[in-house]
Amino acid sequence: MFEARRNKLVQELRERNMDAAVIVPGPNLYYFTGLHLKQSERLTLAILTKEGELSFVVPQVELTKVESATNGRIFWYTDEQGAGKALAEARAALGSLGKVGVEFGQMRVMELKAAEALGAASTEDVSAAIDSLRMFKDQQEVEQLKKAVQIIEESLEATLPFIKPGVSELEVAAHLEYEMRKRGSEGTPFGTIVASGYRGALPHGRASSKVIENGELVVLDFGAICGGYVGDITRTIAVGDVSDELKEIYEVVREAQQAAVDVIKPGITAHEVDETARKIIRERGFGDYFTHRTGHGIGLSGHEAPYMMQNNKLVLKPGMAFTVEPGIYLPNKGGVRIEDNLVVTEDGFINLMTYRKDLITL
Template sequence: MKQRLDKLREALSQVGANAFITEKSENRFYLSGFTGSTGWVIVTETEAFLVTDFRYVEQAEEQAPDFTVVNNERKAVEAIGKLLQEKGIKRLAFESSVSFGTYQEWSKGFAGVELVPTSGLLEKIRMFKEESEMVIIREAVGIAEAAFAHIQGYIRPGVREVDVALELEYFMRKQGATGSAFDMIVASGVRGALPHGRASEKVIEAGEMVTLDFGAAYKGYNSDITRTLAVGEPSAKMKEIYDIVLRAQLAGLEALKPGVTAKAADAATRDLIAAAGYGDAYGHSAGHGLGIEVHELPGLSTVSTFVLEPGMLVTMEPGIYVTGLGGVRIEDDVLITADGHENLNKSTKELLILPV
């Protein structure tokens, strides 16, 4: 944790603040290791504090040994304001994503303290994964990979999409996951044209393609995998679309290396799909950062300004979605390395045709 605090302090010096506060659960966990649902992390130039209430004091002391734990006695703003005064904090950096109500409370309660809004201050540090984080993320990916192998024996005509989602989550929990990383996408047949087609009560039929987009939440981190398979023989058109998406995904993977712009990585997939005549059927970005949150920096999109660097972890997930016909998406989790990239996913991407 010390390394993370040092990086944050360096960033604070660049914005002219002498302390930082966050109540965002993901950033609180990243800095301290604390997993409770209520708490505020305050980092000064020399100290680190975790303010929480009676319910979590013991847990906080155990999970955040590098922090001084403060019991706010159900008066958080008052306790934090007192702490800031005692430490002589004059300029306090905060995340501009906080609610206006919170900003008003802090403005009134932190007497003599100038609030300095920041955007992405800690998220830009979180872009670069430490090896300790990658150990956990690889395990999360392994759970999702095992779940994909398992579900191939479960999917068949007559099974509902929601039952597939439930089976996936049950299996991942049995493997140690705390749950699903997000609301699973199980989209069969024409519903495959919905990029975020959450599992419904629709019954899977023979000849349909099924898109599965899911991941494991594990020890505070997430995995995110998408595979599209067929239940029985699919149509020639859907086979054609699958082949195009696969080639686009492989082209996108080839582009993932240090020095390449996120925009160029996106274009590697987008240009291929457009050349095949499906440009209008690919409306989302090629990928996103992944870690404590399912969607983190950097994004791989037409407007992204990031340049890929070693330590960044991104997804690569192009897709084609045709209303009234169906859709295909293929997604891997990829670590940018000094000499290229490491694809964390090993599941086959050749079209799987399940027996009916």
Template structure:
């Protein structure tokens, strides 16, 4: 099997650099990279034979296939582009290419103790950064400045950086589920939705909180409390043995009961690990059965165009007896005067 996906490559080899393919046969484990990463690969991937390529990495793979008389080669069809696939076809003469999906991802879905430890540290950093940013948010500050301060604080606390482009969406923009921080100035009366996370030793956290700047209107309180009720129902009841679809219904049904189903258009959550979005899926399409050691988010929301929106998100570790909420930041409605 040829592993090209960066996160899968890291998971299998331990290599944290940005270039290289892993080739695994019945008898050999080979890691192919260029001059820049040879010493790093030898240190981080000691179980692999390290091969340096100076020309095309595809040609280097071809040479190894010939050396080890490989006739069938599995490749990651969800990662390989069409143009790269055509190069494989042209170069790997006599080799049958077998498209594979979610092979390594199925191994990654349940985390071991060390992975859980790293994710817990990433959530701790995010929680500390959220506490800090509450002292920064005020009328007159731009969304992008809040985003910048959040990332700076997370790095100061030991993160490699933000786990994705930080969402800071205020006022009418809070109705955008993925409202990346903009030049908009935060104003009195705004909802401010902040969705962010930290990367710690390759593993991520993902948290969302929504606050109000100034006095909250009755409508804002109503929307917030509905989302909070749905979110609490999810985090209190999600457990091993449920499918992602069943877990999704824990939040979705409450929002629907209040008449806001059309304003909750995304899934309740997703897995986290090396990637900020990975298996399992917690949505109406989620068929995977949750098991102890899986990490999922629970993030229902209501988004009303021209009014604003609310999302509340925690990271959960599925356990033998239920779940452990890793993100600790308060979910009470915070009013920033």
């Protein structure tokens, strides 16, 4: 599987007249090699040439892991030596490189300088080519997404009884993360969002020390990782009886979210998905309070292509996986967001989530 993915990248390199791609630790490295390596102060690089040859520059501490996962050439160094010697050996082995593809969104300055030290005459962003490959999930990837979704749905159900007046957002977040770990999550792809009351108007309201009070909405946005793949859910719940205004925005978001889900099929654009949700919210008078795109891709990263957003003319095709998560955020009052994870199929879509979307009142 990983070799097949690398072969596709090799074809992209040739079409773009690039001699090699330099990949840093992160989701792209895993996608092409199966290696989970950390991007740290120790230089770590994978180099894939247009001939399909794979090489690594790695610290000694990662040597065994890389050796067990690949037949590629490995140039390693000790902490005492530093990376200079390994880079020189790699440069000698690779020969002269012209244009080299790098990851503008992932690569740090020290890694860019290392790519130049390998002999690259010039560098160019190869991210779009990689995104175009990762955007389409095969059945094995979809199965991992399903497992991640199962973890988060079961963890949410197990956490609901814990949410009550007097409990802090941080305590709820810790409970969610504990329940996910118990069910096999490999971690969290982003800081868990628990945003109650007025803090619900913050789309990225990471859990704080604020105590949940009666009569508040609570936005819960959290994710699990299974086999490297991310599931990402948002549900908004009520603690006690909430105001009619908050109930209204909940129903508007629920209607908008479901409408956007229902239009998904091959051939429509990402813009059309976004506009379907946005039009409903706008016509109900809350357009100014929907302040983000309707969705983002999911996979090895919590946020990746494709993006369901205004003016994105990308045509949806089978295998694309993404979220649909419109929201309304009223300053100093509260907010609502509802999020599902979906995969485009030949004749429509599958919704990986089954969790209820009516307003849960605790």
